[in-house]
Amino acid sequence: MLQDAVTSFNQMFEKPFRGVLWKTIGLTLLLFVAVFGVCFKLLEYFSADFAAWIVTAAGIVAALIYLVACAFLFPPVTALVASLYLDDVADVVEKQDYPADAPGKPMPAGEAIVQGLRFMLIVIGVNLLVLLVIWLPGVNAAAFFIANGYLLGREYFELAASRFRRRDDVKAFRKQYGGTVFMAGMVIALFVAVPVLNLMTPLFATTFMVHTHKRLSGSRPAD
Numbered sequence: 001m002l003q004d005a006v007t008s009f010n011q012m013f014e015k016p017f018r019g020v021l022w023k024t025i026g027l028t029l030l031l032f033v034a035v036f037g038v039c040f041k042l043l044e045y046f047s048a049d050f051a052a053w054i055v056t057a058a059g060i061v062a063a064l065i066y067l068v069a070c071a072f073l074f075p076p077v078t079a080l081v082a083s084l085y086l087d088d089v090a091d092v093v094e095k096q097d098y099p100a101d102a103p104g105k106p107m108p109a110g111e112a113i114v115q116g117l118r119f120m121l122i123v124i125g126v127n128l129l130v131l132l133v134i135w136l137p138g139v140n141a142a143a144f145f146i147a148n149g150y151l152l153g154r155e156y157f158e159l160a161a162s163r164f165r166r167r168d169d170v171k172a173f174r175k176q177y178g179g180t181v182f183m184a185g186m187v188i189a190l191f192v193a194v195p196v197l198n199l200m201t202p203l204f205a206t207t208f209m210v211h212t213h214k215r216l217s218g219s220r221p222a223d
Contacts, residue, residue, distance in 0.1 A: 001180065001183060001184060001187070001212070004184075004208055004211040004212055004215065005187050005208055007211060008204055008207040008208040008211060009204060011093070011207055012200055012203050012204055012207065016092045016096065017089070017092060017203060017207075020085050020088050020089055020092075020203055021200065021203050023085060024081050024085055024199075024200065024202040024203050025199045025200060027081050027084070028077060028081050028199050028201075028202070029199065031077050031080075031081070032077065077120065080116040080117065080119070080120045081116075081202040084112065084113070084116065085202060085203070085206070086107065086112065086159050086160070086206050087104075087106040087107065087112075087163070089203060089206040089207055089210070090104055090160065090163055090206065090210050091103070091104075091106075093207055093210045093211065094210065094214075097211070097214075098214055098219050101214070101219055104163025104164050105163055105164070106163070107159075107162060107163070115159070119151075119155045122151065123148070123151050123152075126147050126148075126151060129147075144189075144193075145186060145189045145190070145193075148185070148188075148189040148192065149182060149183075149185040149186035149188070149189040150182055150185055151185070152185045152188045152189055152192070152205065153181045153182050153183075153184050153185020153186070153188065154174060154181065154185065156184075156185070156188060156205045156206060156208070156209040157174055157181045157184065157185075157209050157212065157213060158170050158171070158174060159206070159209070160206065160209040160210045160212070160213045161173060161174065161213050164213075164217070173216075177216050180212070180216065181212070184208065184209065184212050187208065188201065188204070188205045188208065191204055191205070
């Protein structure tokens with residue numbers, strides 16, 4: 001698994017992946033800037049009748065809250081971005097590292113977006129629950145990594161596996177290797193927690209889970 005993670009990290013910077021890398025980083029940043037812009041406009045609208053110092057103080061507090069919220073928003077946002085570029089990334093990995101295997105079947109664009117939105121809402125809901133224990137030292141970090149490790153592992157693995165398996169087979173296969181998928185999800189959760197690197201999460205996680213699914217399916221990378 002660690003070798004898959006190292007391989008996936010190195011591949012992000014290789015020429016075939018660079019285009020997708022910049023697309024995923026750009027879209028991720030755009031989504032966060034859009035959310036910030038909406039929040040700023042709402043704050044501006046509701047504070048129009050207050051004194052200037054109150055507006056300034058509220059802006060500072062809101063900015064700090066937003067920075068904290070970003071840590072919890074990264075997992076769902078990156079999952080949504082990944083659903084849009086999964087097939088592009090998987091195609092490159094499969095052709096480059098597993099040329100002897102049959103190619104995967106791309107997920108229809110509409111279905112991919114629906115899956116991404118569904119998962120984004122699930123992760124937001126779970127992380128809102130995690131916020132309830134944010135003030136408990138040790139427990140907050142453990143809750144964040146365990147919750148996101150499970151969810152990210154499940155989602156990215158199912159996205160990768162769905163290129164080769166039917167929905168029922170995907171879930172059964174994931175449950176069969178539940179421990180491995182969870183540990184792979186923990187690796188992704190750790191990646192999400194690293195500033196700057198987390199912008200690359202969709203590319204890293206997708207590449208990582210393609211390798212993980214291939215390995216669990218019995219495939220080995222070509223020499």
